Amino acid sequence: MNSKNVIEVSDGVQDNAGRSLSQTPPKALLRKNQQWMSGLKKTLMDRYKDDMRKEKKIYNDKKLKKNKEEPTQSTDAVPPFHPALKDSRNVKEFQYLNKIDEGAYGVVYRARDKSTDEIVALKRLKALNEKEGFSIAAQRELRTLLKIQHPNIVAGREIAVGSRRNHVYVVMEYVPHQLRTFLETMRQNHLMFSPEHIKCLMIQLLTATQHLHDNYIIHRDLKTNNILLAQNGVLKVADFGLAREFECPPQQYTPGVVTRWYRAPELLLLSPQYSTPIDMWSIGCILGELINLWPLFPGTSELDQLNRIFLDLGTPSDSIWPGYSALPAMRNIIFDDYPPGGLRKKISCKDLSEIGLSLLEGLLTYDPARRLTAAAALDHEYFKELPLAIEPARFPIAMESVDSGQYSATELEEDRGSHYSTTLSALDNDVLNNRIEYVD
Numbered sequence: 001m002n003s004k005n006v007i008e009v010s011d012g013v014q015d016n017a018g019r020s021l022s023q024t025p026p027k028a029l030l031r032k033n034q035q036w037m038s039g040l041k042k043t044l045m046d047r048y049k050d051d052m053r054k055e056k057k058i059y060n061d062k063k064l065k066k067n068k069e070e071p072t073q074s075t076d077a078v079p080p081f082h083p084a085l086k087d088s089r090n091v092k093e094f095q096y097l098n099k100i101d102e103g104a105y106g107v108v109y110r111a112r113d114k115s116t117d118e119i120v121a122l123k124r125l126k127a128l129n130e131k132e133g134f135s136i137a138a139q140r141e142l143r144t145l146l147k148i149q150h151p152n153i154v155a156g157r158e159i160a161v162g163s164r165r166n167h168v169y170v171v172m173e174y175v176p177h178q179l180r181t182f183l184e185t186m187r188q189n190h191l192m193f194s195p196e197h198i199k200c201l202m203i204q205l206l207t208a209t210q211h212l213h214d215n216y217i218i219h220r221d222l223k224t225n226n227i228l229l230a231q232n233g234v235l236k237v238a239d240f241g242l243a244r245e246f247e248c249p250p251q252q253y254t255p256g257v258v259t260r261w262y263r264a265p266e267l268l269l270l271s272p273q274y275s276t277p278i279d280m281w282s283i284g285c286i287l288g289e290l291i292n293l294w295p296l297f298p299g300t301s302e303l304d305q306l307n308r309i310f311l312d313l314g315t316p317s318d319s320i321w322p323g324y325s326a327l328p329a330m331r332n333i334i335f336d337d338y339p340p341g342g343l344r345k346k347i348s349c350k351d352l353s354e355i356g357l358s359l360l361e362g363l364l365t366y367d368p369a370r371r372l373t374a375a376a377a378l379d380h381e382y383f384k385e386l387p388l389a390i391e392p393a394r395f396p397i398a399m400e401s402v403d404s405g406q407y408s409a410t411e412l413e414e415d416r417g418s419h420y421s422t423t424l425s426a427l428d429n430d431v432l433n434n435r436i437e438y439v440d
Helices: 027-069 136-147 179-188 195-214 277-292 302-313 342-346 354-363 374-378
Strands: 094-103 106-113 119-125 156-161 168-173 227-229 235-237
Touching: 094 119, 136 156, 136 168, 179 227, 195 235, 195 277, 195 374, 277 354, 277 374, 302 342, 342 354, 354 374
Parallel strands: none
Antiparallel strands: 094 106, 106 119, 119 168, 156 168, 227 235
């Protein structure tokens, strides 16, 4: 890249400047609040599970009664849908346009709602379990999409079903641009984001993440592929296939989450306990990518990923990351001793101010307990120094849609191939090599 042009914007307004955090409460009060929240969470979850048991019993009783009344039925009849889907719209009410994307837990299509002419996104979920209903991942994604409503999060509208029992789709708002493709276009045209553009995107991303965390949800796969941009410059966080509700204190979850380049070091080192800080590390990686237009730590393996991180941030120790040497993966690995300070060598002062570097370092802090939260990041001085963030409506969106290519199938129901190649094998195992039991 021999020459770089900066997109210039003369002025702008920063809505989130001036936020402030409340003072940290005493430890005793904080511990009491955590206990209270944990108790409240348990009560709500118990109530939810009890309601689900009652719903399942009612459904099974009705099914048993119907079977007794109608003992002879055709063996090739279409089995009934899960009770949560029986009133859903049929996918034939949508006109197939093309395939947008495919992941481990589903494939996304662009379609037109025949009743309203609105363009929507249809995500076909992983097949239902014939006996138990939704897969765990599908249940979580459905709950998240239909529960969380926020301007910076892709909205889940409803559920549609196909003619087969395992054809279940989430109807979502359609957002045409993917941040990853936008960055590639910028790079190909030798363009760089100016600070006001970066701040515009970061404020929206942090606001969405704060909303998720406030609602006890960890995304667990924040990356440029899962961040979309609307025509009006509004950023939307998407793909909740790995998202899950979390509890306080952090529980033992599987560490096999988050795409490698955006994966926090505690996950790479197989920490059995983690929480919202893993999303904040991913956001730090995304910030670095917005600045350089290249992934910050493009590791080729888990070990190479750690080496790249340590090379730029310095090799951690127990003094800066309590418990570091006791992490499971540290039992069999000895890393080279790198000094800190390599991040500034990778990102120059003209591309990121010293205040901006302090934000990046706060997001990429080794100790999860000291890593910046979304609220603290939004209140950082970086967003208050000039130039301020531009309004989303003034963000330049001038590129082809990422889903412009056509898919071979002509109808949603004609796609008979397998869409699912689960890459996160740890999600299907309850026990890792060290026999620690995790919750997906």
